[in-house]
Amino acid sequence: MKTISIVSPCFNEESNVADCYKTVKEIFDKDLPGYRREHIFIDNASSDRTVEILREIAEKDQDVKVVVNARNFGVFRSTFNGLRYASGDGIVVMLPVDLQDPPEMIPEFVELWESGYDVVAGARSTREEGFLMRSARGIFYSIVNGLSDVWLEPSVGEFQLIDRKVLKAVLSHNDHYPYIRGIIASCGFRRIILPYVWKARKKGLSKHSLMALTDQALNAIFSFTRAPMRFCTLSGLVIAISCILFSIFSTLLYFVDPEQAPRGTTTIIVALFFLSGVQMLFIGMLGEYITSIHNQVRGGPIVTEQERINIEGPARDPAMLKDEHTA
16 A cells, blocks of 8 residues: 655644544545555644644544644755655645645545656646735746746645655755755656645635745745846946946046036946946845855754654654665
8 A cells, every 4th residue: 555645844733633644644534545645744843733733633534644843944844854754655745734725636646646647736827816916926936937947836835745755865965955946856757736825814824924925936046046246247337338338428528528427426426326336236136145055064854853753763863864775
């Protein structure tokens, strides 16, 4: 009997975790009776009753595993760490407990995976969200795909089922702040995309604030594209050429009509502030790269765990995944 692992990150989701567990269990009992279910909940130090509810569920169902983080490490870090505990032959990378991504698609994911696809990705063809957010997402993916070696499908998130060999490739990335959908895309493998409607949240409040979404977007841009440095290079070239052309024009204008040639301190002040602003912008971009490098080289665990339930031993070493799968 093959095992399907599902990783569900959560933070202050006391109104949703039980529904998520129940929905997934019913789907497996009805549509996937020939597969073993492994549901891994990753809690980011919730301050409500989320952990208490998960503990009660795990006590009754040994197929439910729970990892409680010592603090909130964010959805990507906690999910990536949760993937290290997945023992399934096929792994649903992320099923948020708010069920905005429909778990009803998991049986179809499994069917396509069994037919030979290594990655079955859900695509949010329709989003129940506002115009402003849709526009922002469109701009973001235009920037990323325009200057990246890896194509990121704009509508594909982390709601994907991947084969175990893909999981091994994903976990081999030693990334302090993993952008999971980008890592999966960069690994390659045979992939198929299924469209679905991304539903509006019914219970609780979204934990993705504007600052959190901006942080994720910047992480993707600096991790998977040359956009910032390419922008610096092109901007510097344009400014340099413009300054040369302006100096030539000013010189010629002085000889043709001295009265029309710009003079005084205004030009100097404008040029000084403009170039100073450009320098500060470029230094800020370099600072983003330096910060990422600093976080990466100083090492340390991707998350700190406070408690594990129905899990024995430490997280699996990615180098051992291939041997486990073969066995």
